[in-house]
Amino acid sequence: MTNDTVKLVSLALATPENIILQTDAGETAAKLFAHRYREFKHLASVFANAGITKRHAARPLAWFTEPHGWQDRMEAYAEVSSALFVEAASAALDRAGLTGRDVDCIVTVSSTGITTPSLDARLAERMGFRADIERVPVFGLGCAAGVSGFGIATRMARGRPGANVLFVSIELCSLAFRLDELTRPNIIATALFGDGAGACVLSTRAEGLAEVESTGEHLFPNTLGIMGWKIDDTGFGIILEQSLPPFAQENIKPAITAILNRAGLGITDIDRFICHPGGLKVLAAFEAAFELAPGFFDIERGVLADYGNMSSPTVLFVLERAIQAGLPPRSAMIALGPGFSASCVTLKKAA
Incomplete structure (x- = not known):
């Protein structure tokens, strides 16, 4: 029996293996910026005052001390976001007692990288998705996308009673780190943002969380x-x-x-x-x-x-x-x- 009440059936999370301690981030930022940006000394306290102990990153800390262009960043995005997608989505499906073949619709949100074909298509065979799966890749919602995308997935599930909708949120904010941006926003971003992913299964079919x-x-x-x-x-x-x-x-x-x-x-x-x-x-x-x-x-x-x-x-x-x-x-x-x-x-x- 199904109805139009959508349930959050399962939830799973994933993070890259690289861990950056906030103290190390602050020390590295000082080496990279203090001699080039006079205002850095007034902003350096943000690392200690951000309430952050550690963060996960797509690449080791040393990678960020070297210049990188668009191609480097998007190659890193494709590699790491694919791994996080598989990890989080597979765990969410397993906790729901499902496999990739059971997914009728997938909503994927990300605003920190671009792949075309989209991640859901690139990973369809690996995940075991059916050929008739509906795909909704969404770019540009930023920090709000965890809730907005969850809402989109909910409406997809409500409009298709009995369907299994997979929602995946992936962001690799660290790949936007800029050595060349001597600005207050860039320093704050360097002190604040990390990388991670989450996945949910939504459906009217099953009991849920x-x-x-x-x-x-x-x-x-x-x-x-x-x-x-x-x-x-x-x-x-x-x-x-x-x-x-x-x-x-x-x-x-x-x-x-x-x-x-x-x-x-x-x-x-x-x-x-x-x-x-x-x-x-x-x-x-x-x-x-x-x-x-x-x-x-x-x-x-x-x-x-x-x-x-x-x-x-x-x-x-x-x-x-x-x-x-x-x-x-x-x-x-x-x-x-x-x-x-x-x-x-x-x-x-x-x-």
């Missing part, structure tokens, strides 16, 4: 410059406005309220927010906006400490820990990303 109740997004007008990429021959270059935390504090609650209202819900209906931890200042802005006690987002801070900001999959790492801790009756996953946009998915505790 949680029921997906609603999905929604909000696009803020006249905000294109807050976050994104500039692209040149060297690769991606970070666009990151210093005003992001105060913008989040002022705007996140009205945006999430509007999304919830469209689903017949309100802020007071949410027992726990599960947030993408974009950084300590953004988490503090969320706590202030939703009138929560400072330090409320303890799981989010724990994930940030262990992995850094991995962009889109980070919220799935938070979700895994929230599930392990025990979900309350209703949770809301939320994230902000380029556009500038907010995304929200509400989850109900599995019956």
Whole structure:
């Protein structure tokens, strides 16, 4: 028996094998930038104050001390993202009691690299996907894609009762590291971002870890410059406005309220927010906006400490820990990303 209630059937995570300690990242950045960028001494404290202990990276630390162009970066992206895709997706399917042949639709999100054919096609034979699988590769949603992509996968599952939808989120943020960018955003990105992947199976067919109740997004007008990429021959270059935390504090609650209202819900209906931890200042802005006690987002801070900001999959790492801790009756996953946009998915505790 199936109905239109979509369940989160399984969840799995993956990270590259290379680990960069934050202390080593700070020391290496000082060697690379301090003698070339006068403002570095004023920014160096971000490595110690970011709340990050370690991060996983697509390449060893020494790789980042040498110049790399677009081809180097995309070759690394294709190699490592493929390995993470297989690891995370295979584990999610195994936990759901499925194989690649059981997947009817796959939604893949990533904004830190490009492959054509897309990853799902490149790995179809290895994963055992059927020839009639529906593929939805999505690029450009950035940090919000972990929630937005989850929402897309949910709607695909709801529109196809009984289908198994695989959602995969992969980001290799470290490959955007720039030796040539002597800017504040680049130094902050060097201190903040890491690499990782997450995968989920969504379906109306089976019992699950949680029921997906609603999905929604909000696009803020006249905000294109807050976050994104500039692209040149060297690769991606970070666009990151210093005003992001105060913008989040002022705007996140009205945006999430509007999304919830469209689903017949309100802020007071949410027992726990599960947030993408974009950084300590953004988490503090969320706590202030939703009138929560400072330090409320303890799981989010724990994930940030262990992995850094991995962009889109980070919220799935938070979700895994929230599930392990025990979900309350209703949770809301939320994230902000380029556009500038907010995304929200509400989850109900599995019956």
